[in-house]
Amino acid sequence: MSATTSSLAELATRVSGRVVTAADADWDAVRSGYNLAADLEPAAIVLAVDTDDVVAAVAHARDHGLHVAGQATGHNAAAHAGVSDTLVVDVRELRSIAIDVDTGRARVGAGVRWRDVVPQLSDLGLAALHGSSPDVGIAGYSLGGGMGWLARKHGLQANSVVAFDVVTADARLHRVDAHHQPDLFWALRGGNGNFGVVTAIEFTVYPVKELYAGGLFFPLERAEEVLTTWTSIAPDLPEELMTWTTVYQFPDVPEVPEPLRGGAFTVFHAAFLGSEEEGAALVAPVRELGAALDTFAMVAPVALADMAMDPPDPLPYRSTTALLDDLPADGIGRVLEVVGEGAGSPLPLVQIRHLGGALSRTEPGAGARATMPGQFCLFALGVVPDYESAVEVASYLQRLDVAVEPWRIGQYPNFVEHPADASTFFDAATWERLRSAKAQHDPAGLFRGNHRIEPATGDRVARAAEAV
Ligand SMILES: Cc1cc2nc3c(=O)[nH]c(=O)nc-3n(C[C@H](O)[C@H](O)[C@H](O)COP(=O)(O)OP(=O)(O)OC[C@H]3O[C@@H](n4cnc5c(N)ncnc54)[C@H](O)[C@@H]3O)c2cc1C
Known part of the structure; x- marks a missing residue:
């Protein structure tokens, strides 16, 4: 032994x-x-x-x-x-859930997934800042940022966290919030798993009884019209409205309902914190293109959990992502050369999300992942059950990277699903401060987030301290 x-x-x-x-x-x-x-x-x-x-x-x-x-x-x-x-x-077994309607806060164990809490919140007329998949864990999502349907109005989930219970390098459990170890609280909100093991999270939830949400489904060959119309109205959309446009290629399997099964679609999705009348007026330019399927309605917040139709079950996949400062006609054309009609793309999902609004503002007291720079965020994935598909998917993902390169300004770390240099995810001052916090709270580098932050050494610590 x-x-x-x-x-x-x-x-x-x-x-x-x-x-x-x-x-x-x-x-x-x-x-x-x-x-x-x-x-x-x-x-x-x-x-x-x-x-x-x-x-x-x-x-x-x-x-x-x-x-x-x-x-x-x-x-x-x-x-x-x-x-x-x-x-x-x-921490998958840490599954406690407590919702306090009066304070507008939820407290969950670090093993809780969004699907465990979103329906309960919805029944109470509350919404959380979850993203596209209800199966994602609240802990990892929040520690890396967390960009969901209400992000243009309420920002990143990390900045709605009000407290963590976290076991730090001293092997003790601490409650960390704006008043207790505020520098650690700052670092945890974007610094990922580099500062301890979180056992519970407390976060703000928002009063939402219903909202106007749904999708407009177009055949893939209409992708250029949809993307062009959407990107032309995007700059003027209010922050109460979040819109994503996705090129889907649905597998031909019984789990996918007709008429989507085996089909390729360009889908404009939106969630609007407002009335049907106002929401319909805002999405009218895309609707007027004449969708094959229109699912918009006034819905309870729980409807957002599955709206993006993320694959619910585990699967082998590779992905790519980019934050874009623009997506002009040239960019749309370049993307569709890789994943549009006739391109032979094997990628089941190529999603572009609108950013801006609260995502572009640093609110007082925000954490290390305060904002999401850029106008759009691209995320694409391909399924890789064997070597041949892995090679083909890698080639299309790489071509997509090249297509958006002129407008790429960074990457959102929660969407980066391969080992990467984490310094590229932050501006220089934030990165120095994160490394300084790491040196203070975990100088031996005990904790390893999936995107690693190494402790700062001597002069870096001093520089970061001066910058704060
Ligand atoms: C299908 C799918 C859809 C997604 N949609 C969105 C989306 O809409 N918006 C968005 O922002 N992101 C989205 N993501 C990305 C997601 O936020 C990240 O993958 C996130 O890291 C997942 O967290 P997890 O806890 O589920 O995963 P894990 O793999 O369990 O955790 C990821 C990392 O978080 C840290 N971590 C997790 N738990 C703890 C803990 N208890 N203590 C300390 N560190 C911990 C660790 O560094 C860990 O490696 C999506 C991912 C997938 C696969």
Whole structure:
């Protein structure tokens, strides 16, 4: 028995949950997350069932020369570089939910996914700042930013977080908020899993009884008209309105309802915090193009959870993303040369989201991911069940990258699903401050977010401190 194996066996006696290693029969099942193409082989996975387990796991890793990676659902596991020296602390079982209607706050365990809380909130006339998929974990989403349907009005979810319960490098549980360790609170809201293992999150939810939302479905060959009309009205749309346009190629499988099954569509989606009359007037230029299917209606907020039709089940995929400062006619043409009619694209989803509004403003007290620069955000994915499809998908994703290159101004880290240089996700001052916070709260680099922040050294710490 190796030193690591015997120490993990000892850890197993001190936690109420399980310590799962490669020797366990269910190792592959436990270590796989949403993206089946992510092949993480950590030293072990602690399936924590309470905060004491998280504390024990962090103390164990610290005392035995291992790193720690917090994980909830594995939706962005593919961004991790090597983790063979890392203990994954999996919080999927931390599933408490408490909603306080009077204060407009929800408090959830770090294993809670949006689908667990959005329906309850909706029944209470409340909406949260979730994104396109209800299966995403609230923790990872919030720690990286969190851009959803209400983001142009209410900003990123990270900046609606009011408190974290987090186990830090001292292997103790802290409540961190604007008044308790405010610098750590700032760093957690965008700094990802680099500062500790979060066990619970408290965040603001918003009063929304109903809103005007839905999609206009056009056949793929009308993509250019739809994208041109949409991008021409986008600059004048109010921040109460969020719009996304997506090129979908739906698989020919029974789970996809007719008339979408096996079809290729360009879909304009919108969510408007206002009346049907106002909303209909705002989306009229796109509607007047004559959609094949129109699903707009006044709906309860829960309808937003599945509106984007993200694949609900785990699948192997690769993706690409870009923040764009514009998408002129030339850009639309270049994108459609790769994914438009006749291009032979294998990509089932190529989505462009409108940014701006609250996403472009730094509100007082915001965290490290305060804003989302640019006018549009591109995200595209391809399914890669085998080598041949992986090669083909990689080629189309790369061509898409080249197509948008003239307008690319950065990347949104939650959408970056491969190992990357995290310094490129932040402006220089924010990056220095994050590294300084890392040096202060985790100088030994115990915690490894999937996008890593290394501690600042001497002079960098001083420079960052001066900048604050
Ligand atoms: C289908 C799909 C749709 C998506 N839609 C959107 C969207 O609309 N808007 C958007 O902004 N993003 C979206 N995302 C991206 C998503 O926000 C990120 O993948 C996010 O990191 C997922 O968090 P998770 O907890 O589910 O995943 P995990 O893979 O479990 O976590 C991701 C990372 O978050 C950190 N982390 C997670 N839990 C903890 C914890 N308890 N303590 C410390 N660190 C932790 C770790 O660094 C971890 O590696 C989508 C992703 C997918 C796959």
